[in-house]
Amino acid sequence: MKITRRSFTLAALAATAGLYFSGILNGKVLKTENKMKSNKVKRGLVVWYSQTGNTARIGRLIAATWMKAGIKVDSGDYRELENINPAEYDVIAAGSPVYYYEVPENFRGWINGLSRIDGTPVASFVTFGGKGGNQHNTAYSILEMLSDKGGVPAGMGLFGAMSTFAPTWSAGNGDRVLKFKDQPDEKIYSRVREYAAEILQRVNEGKTFEADSEFSFSDYISGGVSISGTKLLITGHSVNTDKCIGCGKCVESCPVNTIFPDKGTVDTDRCIACLGCVNNCPVDAVEMKFMGVKQSGFGTFFII
Numbered sequence: 001m002k003i004t005r006r007s008f009t010l011a012a013l014a015a016t017a018g019l020y021f022s023g024i025l026n027g028k029v030l031k032t033e034n035k036m037k038s039n040k041v042k043r044g045l046v047v048w049y050s051q052t053g054n055t056a057r058i059g060r061l062i063a064a065t066w067m068k069a070g071i072k073v074d075s076g077d078y079r080e081l082e083n084i085n086p087a088e089y090d091v092i093a094a095g096s097p098v099y100y101y102e103v104p105e106n107f108r109g110w111i112n113g114l115s116r117i118d119g120t121p122v123a124s125f126v127t128f129g130g131k132g133g134n135q136h137n138t139a140y141s142i143l144e145m146l147s148d149k150g151g152v153p154a155g156m157g158l159f160g161a162m163s164t165f166a167p168t169w170s171a172g173n174g175d176r177v178l179k180f181k182d183q184p185d186e187k188i189y190s191r192v193r194e195y196a197a198e199i200l201q202r203v204n205e206g207k208t209f210e211a212d213s214e215f216s217f218s219d220y221i222s223g224g225v226s227i228s229g230t231k232l233l234i235t236g237h238s239v240n241t242d243k244c245i246g247c248g249k250c251v252e253s254c255p256v257n258t259i260f261p262d263k264g265t266v267d268t269d270r271c272i273a274c275l276g277c278v279n280n281c282p283v284d285a286v287e288m289k290f291m292g293v294k295q296s297g298f299g300t301f302f303i304i
């Protein structure tokens with residue numbers, strides 16, 4: 001049979017339709033039997049993971065919006081919120097950056113380690129750099145994990161920011177990153193306020209948020225696969241002890257305790273390539289090469 005452009009297109013369309021109807025190309029709908037424990041909100045928890053401040057800004061604004069509405073709110077990076085009992089709250093919002101097309105694995109681990117929150121309304125939020133980084137499914141994934149703990153979905157928010165992934169600018173794509181340098185901006189902050197208010201309204205009305213995931217090829221290369229691929233291209237990850245001022249920022253930011261500035265070493269086997277050490281060193285003392293090119297944190301990137 002002669003393959004023409006028309007027959008090829010028709011065959012491709014038929015194959016796509018087949019995949020669609022077989023369900024392979026569909027997203028998932030978040031189904032839950034969890035019932036809301038109360039629609040009176042007195043105490044809220046806003047928790048996030050943030051390496052370079054973008055997600056923290058969104059989290060703080062959600063907390064401020066809820067406080068303005070008369071709610072008592074506890075908020076912070078999950079690493080600062082020790083001894084919290086999540087079941088004590090009437091509503092929880094949890095957020096993180098998108099890393100490697102999904103929820104950063106340390107934050108995923110923290111959520112999975114939480115105790116039960118049966119009936120608590122839960123919402124997710126993410127910040128991300130640029131377009132097409134699997135942001136929707138990352139926010140969905142946080143919501144899914146919280147509802148697996150017994151939470152009742154109450155919202156999902158996606159907020160753009162500047163990318164903090166150093167290899168992007170070290171590879172000469174700095175201009176693309178800088179287009180987003182003012183984000184999150186007032187336009188995004190006003191969406192954050194709306195998102196925070198919508199969560200409360202939904203809970204007051206006893207309604208559940210209907211969340212669904214999208215089909216995305218990024219899901220196949222997300223997380224571990226991408227991290228391992230990135231790590232293969234990283235060399236010389238260490239601390240330059242001559243430059244180091246001993247401020248401890250790299251240790252504080254490393255979510256998996258793999259950086260030892262006193263010795264100048266990094267446990268690269270356990271490192272999850274979040275670049276927190278590179279991004280938070282104020283004196284550019286964390287050494288890392290990606291494809292042979294020295295990486296500098298996003299603060300340094302702004303001034304060079």
Ligand SMILES: Cc1cc2nc3c(=O)[nH]c(=O)nc-3n(C[C@H](O)[C@H](O)[C@H](O)COP(=O)(O)O)c2cc1C
Nearest residue numbers: 050051052053054055097100101128129133163164
């Ligand atoms: C290691 C790493 C991986 C990233 N991967 C993605 C990604 O897959 N998709 C995306 O949209 N943004 C990605 N980004 C950009 C961040 O999600 C974005 O800059 C985020 O706002 C950073 O949040 P933070 O300042 O709270 O740490 C990545 C950034 C880093 C450092």
